[in-house]
Amino acid sequence: MTRKAVALISGGLDSLLAARVIQEQGVHVEGINFFTGFCVEGHTHAIRKKDKDKPKRNNALWVAEQLGIKLHIVDIVEEYKDVVINPKHGYGANLNPCLDCKIFMVQQAYQWIRDKGFDFIITGEVIGQRPMSQRKETLPVVARESGADDLLLRPLCAKNLPPTLPEREGWVDRDRLHDFSGRSRKPQMALARQYGFEDYAQPAGGCCFLTDENYSIKLQDLWTHRGEKRYELDDIMLLKVGRHLRPEGQSWKLIIAREEGETRFLSGYKGQFQSLRTLSHGGPLALIDGPTLNDEQIREAAAIVARYGQGKTAPEVELEYSPPGGDGRSVTVAPKAPHEIPQSWYLV
Amino acid sequence: MKPLRIDARRLLCPMPVIRLQDALEPLPVGSVVEITATDPGVQNDIPAWCRINGQRLDGIEQRGNEYIITVTKLCDD
Ligand code: SF4
Numbered sequence: 323m324t325r326k327a328v329a330l331i332s333g334g335l336d337s338l339l340a341a342r343v344i345q346e347q348g349v350h351v352e353g354i355n356f357f358t359g360f361c362v363e364g365h366t367h368a369i370r371k372k373d374k375d376k377p378k379r380n381n382a383l384w385v386a387e388q389l390g391i392k393l394h395i396v397d398i399v400e401e402y403k404d405v406v407i408n409p410k411h412g413y414g415a416n417l418n419p420c421l422d423c424k425i426f427m428v429q430q431a432y433q434w435i436r437d438k439g440f441d442f443i444i445t446g447e448v449i450g451q452r453p454m455s456q457r458k459e460t461l462p463v464v465a466r467e468s469g470a471d472d473l474l475l476r477p478l479c480a481k482n483l484p485p486t487l488p489e490r491e492g493w494v495d496r497d498r499l500h501d502f503s504g505r506s507r508k509p510q511m512a513l514a515r516q517y518g519f520e521d522y523a524q525p526a527g528g529c530c531f532l533t534d535e536n537y538s539i540k541l542q543d544l545w546t547h548r549g550e551k552r553y554e555l556d557d558i559m560l561l562k563v564g565r566h567l568r569p570e571g572q573s574w575k576l577i578i579a580r581e582e583g584e585t586r587f588l589s590g591y592k593g594q595f596q597s598l599r600t601l602s603h604g605g606p607l608a609l610i611d612g613p614t615l616n617d618e619q620i621r622e623a624a625a626i627v628a629r630y631g632q633g634k635t636a637p638e639v640e641l642e643y644s645p646p647g648g649d650g651r652s653v654t655v656a657p658k659a660p661h662e663i664p665q666s667w668y669l670v
Numbered sequence: 671m672k673p674l675r676i677d678a679r680r681l682l683c684p685m686p687v688i689r690l691q692d693a694l695e696p697l698p699v700g701s702v703v704e705i706t707a708t709d710p711g712v713q714n715d716i717p718a719w720c721r722i723n724g725q726r727l728d729g730i731e732q733r734g735n736e737y738i739i740t741v742t743k744l745c746d747d
Contacts (some may be wrong), residue, residue: 357684380684380711383718392723392747397688559682586735590680590708 325493326440327475328431331393333381334527335522336446336478340514341389343477344444347494351444353393354434355382356427358402359558360530381523388519398430399555406532407551411463416538418530420455421463428468434474434593442473442488448510449479449503478502478510517633519648531562536670543669547573549611556591560609563587567626574612575669576623578630581606586608593647601652602640605631614645621655628657673702673740683711694725694743701743702728712737728745 323399323622329341331353345351403427409419421648424447429441447456447464455464462481465474472486480489481501489496502509507524531537540561545551547568560577564584568575576598579585585607588597596610598620608627620643628639634657642650676693678686686707693703705716711729716739720727728740 355684357688361684380687380715380718382684383687383715383722386722387718394720395684395688395691395719397685397692 323350324372325442325488326352327442327444327488328435328438328440329353329391329444330357330427330431330446331382331385332446333523334446334529335507335510335519335524336448336451337445338385338519338522339444339510339517340444340446340477341391342495342517343474345389345391347498349494351389351391352440353382353386353389353391353429355370355393355395356398356402356430357395357556358423358530360532362404362530362578373421379593385522389424393436396428396430396434401430402426404552406553414453414455414533416533416535417541418532418538420452420533421460424455424464425467426469428464428474432468432473440449441477441493442486443470444475444477446478446652447476448487449482451505453500475499480638531558535566540669543568547575558593560588560591560611564608565630565666567663568669569622569626569665569667572612574610574615574617574619574623576608576610576626578608579606592644595646597644598624598653599642599644599650600628600631600633600639601642602638603633603636605633605639605641607641615643620653624653625655625658626663628655629660629663631657633657671700671702673704676703676742677693678705678707678712679736680708683715686712687715690716690739690741691719691723695747697743699743699745702740703743704738704740707737707739709733710737712739716741728743 327344327349329337329351331337341351352372383393400407405419405422409422411421414420414545434441449458449461465471475486475488478500479502480499482503485496487495545559564579565576566575579588587611588607591609596607610623624641627641633639637656638654639657643653644650674693678689686705686709690703690705702746717727722742724745726742726744727740731738
C-alpha cells in the first residue's frame, strides 16, 4: 500500500529537498502552503514597477512543479492573527513568532491529513538552522504542541531525532534520511546538486516579512497608534508599500507612493482611505491612515506630500484632498523643506 | 456551460490563485471558471497552478490592466 505524506512547502530549498527525499522512497507526496499575508512572495515585485523585470514566480508553485506534486494553498489569514498578536512562545529578533507559527502550521497540516486520509507530515526543518524555531529543544515542542507528535517527520535531520512512526513502521527507511544540523547550508546545497535542482529561492532572513526589522517597526507603530494589537489583511499589505511617515505626536500617518507602480496600487485603496494627489505638478499619490483630518492637518499633510513631487522647490503646489470614496477638493500649500521633515517621522 | 466568474481584482498573488482553487473545489469536473485579476503575477502563477494540479488553462486575455483567465476543471482535488 502506497503511503501518503503532505509536505509543508514554503518555497525555499529545505522544504523542496525534504519532500524529494521522501518521494524517492516511493511515498506519494502532496504539498501544502500557507498564506498568512506576511509571505515574502511576489507582492512587492507585483507592485513596484522597477522590479518588473525580475521573475514574478511564486516559489511554492515553482517547488511543487520541480517535484511534480500537487500543491494546496491554504488561506490562513484570519486564524493566523492570533499567532502574531498573542504568541505563547514570544517573538524572535523582530515581530516574528516563529515557534508559534511552526506549531500552528503543523497543527493545520495535521488536521488536513486527518481530513484527507494521509499518513504523515514532512517539514524541511533542520536542527540549529534557525535561532528560534529550529533548536534541538524546540523541535519536540512543535511536534507535541501541534498534536502531530510522531507523525511529523523531518527528513533532513531525522537521524538526529528519535524515530517517528513512519520510520518505525517501515513506511520510510531511516537509513536513507539525513542528519543535517547547524547553520551551514552546505549539506543542503550538495543535496540540491545531487538531485539536479538549480535556481531555487534562498530567502536571506526567513520566509516572511515579520523577520524584517523595518516591517516590524511599521507594524508596531500601527498597533501603538490604534491602541490595540489588531490588523486586517489590507493593513499588512499596505505596510509593504510606499514611504510611511508619521509627523510627531499625530494620530495619522501618510503612505506616500515611491513610484508609479505603487501609485497604481495605492489608488485601489482610495475608497477606504483619505488621500492626497498633486494636481499642479507630477507627484505621488498618498493615503492618509487615521481619523478624518481637519483643515489644518490637511494642509500639513499636503505640504509633506508636495515635498515628494516635482513641485518640491516651487513656491506653491496644488493638491487634491479626497475623503474615503468621496469627491476631492483642492488645497494649495508651500511644500515643506527637507529640514522640516525630521528623520524621526519616517517609519523606515 | 456558463463559466463561474470570480473577481480577484486588486488582490495580490497568491490570493487570486487561492480564489481560483477554492472556487473549483466544489464544482463538478468539466466546470469552467473565469477569473479577473490585476496582479500581473497571475500570468505565471495560474498557469503553473493548473499544470501542477492537472487542470486546464483555456486562455489568458489582457484588457487594459486586467487579466481574464479561463480554466476548466479536469479532475477532483
Ligand atoms: S519567518 Fe515567518 S513564516 Fe517563517 S516561521 Fe517565522 S513567523 Fe513563520
